[in-house]
Amino acid sequence: MTPFPQDKFRGEHAAKASISEQYAAYLDELNRSKPKSELQLKDVPALVRFGNLNDPTSVALVNPLDLAASFGPGVTFKGATVEVTDDPITDGIEARLPWLRTSKVAEYLFPNPTHQPPPDARVVRHLSYDDFRRLPR
Incomplete structure (x- = not known):
C-alpha cells in the first residue's frame, strides 16, 4: 500500500x-x-527464480541490484511500476509451475514440521504456494 x-x-x-x-x-x-506509481527499490516485492520449474524447492532469491548474477551479464533492474487497471488478470501460472495444483492450502514451499527456526534461514523459506497463485474468488 x-x-x-x-x-x-x-x-x-x-x-x-x-x-x-x-x-x-x-x-x-x-x-x-486508477493511480500509477513507480516503486522505490525498498518496496519491490521479493524476486525469485526456479532452477527447475517442476521443483518448488529449487526456488532462489534474486537480488534486484545484481540481476546479472541470476540471469547473466548485462541484465539489470531498471525499475518497477504498480498500477490499478481494468486489464484482465493474467492466468496460466499453474501451467508453468505444475506443482501449484497439488496444494490447496497456503503451506510453505519448505515445510517445517518442528516449527523451530530452520537451519537454513533463507528468505525463500517464508514463501508459500499462495505467493505464486491467485486464490479462488
Missing part, C-alpha cells in the same frame, strides 16, 4: 464510518482514479 497511501486516496465516506467502510471507500477511490 506504500505507493497508494490511504490518506491520499481516502474516497468518500461518512464522518463516523467504520474502519471497514473507510477501507472500502479507499478501494473504491483506487478503482475510480
